[in-house]
Amino acid sequence: AHALQEAASARLALRNDLKAALHITAPAPQELLLHYQPQINAQGQLHGVEALVRWNHPQQGLIPPGAFIAEAEASGLIVPLGNWVLLEAAAALRRWQTESGHATWAQPLTMAVNVSPRQFREPDFVDRVCATLEQLGLNALSLELELTESVVADDLEATLAKMQLLRQYGVRFALDDFGTGYSSLSYLKHLPIDTLKIDRSFVMDIDAQAPTSPGGKRPAVLIEAIIAMAHQLNMQVLAEGVETPAQLAHLKASGCDIFQGYFFSKPLPEGLLLPWASQRSQE
Numbered sequence: 001a002h003a004l005q006e007a008a009s010a011r012l013a014l015r016n017d018l019k020a021a022l023h024i025t026a027p028a029p030q031e032l033l034l035h036y037q038p039q040i041n042a043q044g045q046l047h048g049v050e051a052l053v054r055w056n057h058p059q060q061g062l063i064p065p066g067a068f069i070a071e072a073e074a075s076g077l078i079v080p081l082g083n084w085v086l087l088e089a090a091a092a093l094r095r096w097q098t099e100s101g102h103a104t105w106a107q108p109l110t111m112a113v114n115v116s117p118r119q120f121r122e123p124d125f126v127d128r129v130c131a132t133l134e135q136l137g138l139n140a141l142s143l144e145l146e147l148t149e150s151v152v153a154d155d156l157e158a159t160l161a162k163m164q165l166l167r168q169y170g171v172r173f174a175l176d177d178f179g180t181g182y183s184s185l186s187y188l189k190h191l192p193i194d195t196l197k198i199d200r201s202f203v204m205d206i207d208a209q210a211p212t213s214p215g216g217k218r219p220a221v222l223i224e225a226i227i228a229m230a231h232q233l234n235m236q237v238l239a240e241g242v243e244t245p246a247q248l249a250h251l252k253a254s255g256c257d258i259f260q261g262y263f264f265s266k267p268l269p270e271g272l273l274l275p276w277a278s279q280r281s282q283e
C-alpha cells in the first residue's frame with residue numbers, strides 16, 4: 001500500500017509540474033521543447049520530419065514522452081500540450097522555410113504531428129488546426145496529423161467526419177503504429193489516410209542473416225503484405241525505427257516509400273535540422 005501511495009503521489013507531482021510547464025510565460029526558461037526526426041524517401045531526399053515532444057524538467061532533467069504522455073492523457077493536460085505542440089511545430093516549419101528558401105528539400109516538406117485521441121475528440125480541434133495554419137501562413141498540404149488505430153476505432157462516424165473536413169483544407173493524415181492495435185482492418189478503406197506507418201516492432205523482425213525464423217516463417221512476410229495492401233488503397237508506406245542497412249535494403253526491395261529511424265538520424269533539435277539536411281545533400 002505504501003508503494004502504491006508513493007506512485008500516486010509521484011504521478012500527482014508530475015501532473016502539477018506539467019501544468020506549470022504549460023504556462024509558457026515569455027521570460028521563463030521553456031521546459032517543453034520539440035525535436036524533429038527526419039523522414040527520407042526512396043530517392044534519399046528529405047521528405048519530412050516528425051515532431052516529438054521533450055520535457056526538460058527543472059529537477060529531473062530531460063523526460064522522454066513515454067514517461068508523461070499517458071499521464072497527460074489521463075489528466076486532460078494532453079489537450080493544451082497537444083495544442084502547444086501543433087503551434088510550435090508549425091512555427092518551426094515556417095522558420096525553416098524562411099531560413100532555407102526551400103533549397104535543401106523536396107517541396108513541400110511535411111511536418112508530421114502526433115495527435116492524441118483526447119485531443120482529436122475536442123469539439124474545436126478542426127478550428128484550431130485551421131487557425132494555426134492561418135496564423136502562420138502555412139500551406140495545409142505540409143501538415144500531416146498522425147492518428148493511432150485507437151482514435152479511429154473509437155467512433156468511426158465522428159472520426160471520419162472530422163478527417164474529411166480537415167482533408168478539404170488539404171491536411172494529410174498518417175495512421176501511426178500500424179499493426180499494433182486490435183481494431184479491424186475494415187475501417188481502413190473508409191478513411192482518408194495518406195500514409196501508413198509500419199510500427200518499429202515489424203521492422204525489428206527484419207534480419208538479413210536469418211531469412212527464416214525458428215518457426216519456419218519468413219520474418220518480413222507481414223511487412224510485404226502490409227505494403228501491398230496499403231498501395232492497393234492508394235496509401236504511401238513509411239517504416240519507423242529503421243536502424244540498420246539490412247533493414248533499409250529489405251524495406252526498399254519490398255516497395256516501402258519512406259523511412260524514419262536512427263539509421264538516418266535521431267530526432268534533432270530545431271537548429272540542427274537545416275545543417276543536417278544541407279550536409280546530407282552534399283554527400
Ligand code: C2E
Nearest residue numbers: 052053064065066085114115116241242243260261262263
Ligand atoms: P511514436 O509516435 O511511435 O514515435 C516514434 C518513437 O520512436 C520516438 O520516441 C522516436 O524517438 C523513436 N525512434 C525513432 N527512430 C528510432 C529507431 O531507429 N530506434 C528506436 N529504438 N527508436 C526510434 P519518443 O520521441 O520517445 O516518443 C515516444 C512516443 O511518445 C511517440 O511514439 C508518441 O506516441 C508519443 N509522442 C511523442 N511526442 C508526442 C506529441 O507531441 N503528442 C502526442 N500525443 N504523443 C507524442
Ligand code: CA
Nearest residue numbers: 050114146176
Ligand atoms: Ca508518431
Ligand code: CA
Nearest residue numbers: 176177197240
Ligand atoms: Ca509511430
Ligand code: CA
Nearest residue numbers: 177199200240
Ligand atoms: Ca511506434
